[in-house]
Amino acid sequence: MKVKEIKAKTILRKHKKIDSWFLSRYGMNIYRGCIHNCAYCDGRSEKYNVSGDFGCEVQVKINAIEVLRRELDAEKKKMAAEKEFIMLGGGVGDSYQPIEEKYRFSRKALELLYEKDFPVSILTKSTLIERDLDVIKKINEKNKAIVSFSFSSACDKISSIFEPGVPSPSERLKTLKLFKKSGIPTGIFLMPVIPFITDKPEILNDTIDKAKKADVDFIIFSGMTLKKGRQKDYFFDVLKKNYPELIIDYSNIYKDNPWGNPAAEYHDYIQKIFSVISKRYKIPVRIPYYLFKDFLSENDLVVVILEQIDYMIKNLGGKSPYGFAAYSISKINKPLSSIKNDLRKIKGVGPATEKIILEILETKNSKYYEKLMAF
Template sequence: MHYVNSKSILSAKNGMNLYRGCSHGCIYCDSRSEIYGMDHSFEDIEVKKNSLDLLKKELIKRSPSMIGCGAMSDPYIPLEKKIEYTRSALKLIDRYGFGFTCITKSDLILRDLDLLKRINEKTKVVVQMTLTTADDELCGILEPNVCPTSRRVEVLKTLNNEGIPTVVWLCPILPFINDSEDNINSIIDCCIESDVCAMLCFEMGLTLREGNREYFYNALDENFPGLKEQYIEKFGQNYVLPSPNNRKLMSIFKRRTSDAGILTDNNEIFEYLSQFPQKSIQSKLI
């Protein structure tokens, strides 16, 4: 890791990234893409040394609203266990009466359950969790340095039991790897059991561009010999790589989530995530 001083910490829409880079090792991660202009190794985590001071100043100036993080770097990477920047940010969010939502794959978020509950009691917290495969062994290949799916489902259940609403990101679904009916059905089963309020899905497939494409293909060579050539033959240099099973899998997804009362309209979900506070909508989703 290395420290830098940042000029700002909150975006115009109150997005926040305390870290830049990640050590989860997910083979498909778009944040590796060259388009983001990272000038250091992705695993050499950039820590914004002055981020908490900047955050405090911004929270004092702004009207209470939702603060979001995790779009570019998981706020609960292993480094967080040691330096606790995310936890410190939560204390500020709690102190100044803001709401909080984040995207993570890590069970480390349960360390901060006390703060999440306190914030949720006063305003609003929504935890977003990524699920890609119901198979823990495959999960260990696709997302090698983070807790397996079965543990993430336990986290979702714990959060639900504590009254904190959850949203699952069902993505990416990798062609010829996890794009099976059994996998999609199993993940939906997990979401129903965990009583998630919504599932985000942008069709079945993934995106690749310079930077993450090379990393992904190296991982395919290592773990799925011969599959890279199949990808190149079918998709070439395309940015969007749809699963050949997309239509069938999306039909299953829409039917089963509708039957279970799980919200899947992406626009409505993002609106819900950004609204502060909307206890009436939250109650409806729960």
């Protein structure tokens, strides 16, 4: 492992719109690059400009906490009384990869977020997070903390091939149980599911069954992207060594889409399989309302609920106007409650969407949304 210490100008990233998958308005990468060396990692793509030998080198932002403190103070003034989730964990470096054991910057960041009164969403693959149970518990008691782990499956053998630098799925599940027993909300991001390997019904069923037994609050599913260049080349090298018979199948579904997405037919197929199995186990497939209802601005609450409605409708094979409406609302800088009489002027907002928005503004919820999310 090669470590390079660098100084960062910024740590906190404010998203243009709330990320309804992770509930975060803000994100941060304390480390750039990742020693976990997952074969499919999107962070390996040239798109993210991570220099060096990805998987073997990592850059440490040695002034991260100093910069973060300054940025949090500035954001706090802008946000006034609003509390917005900050996500610890990112696409170009796990915040709890092995280097964290030495530098402890993720722990220091959590201590600072507790001090500054922010709710936190954490995504990792590392059981090192157990070390910080005490401070995460304090954040959850004061505001809210959500601890999530990413999986490609619950199979230890497959994980050892594609996720060589991380604790096994069995170990990750034990850590999730520990946090849940400590009163902290937990979730699984089943992403990416690896085509023709971990997307088989029996493997998906095993993963979701183990998630249910770990008593997670939700499980969020996504397929695998392979962007042309370094990411795709590296993954294909691993595939050739372990599953050479699948090369042709992969070539058929990955046609160098600009975003690295597989063929739409394949995506729809695995989405349907996941939907059927997750319904059987009655696990929410989006972060549940009760975890975020008190921690979002009114506009962000509307955006998240509309996007979750959009996901559920499309998941059932229907067409939905709600995603576009949510996107339009995310660009509005004034509170929706101040323009209640002009909602129909927003692009994508028709009579049905207007009715839902007004209900959310009045009650902070939607009966239609509750119905869709019910099992």
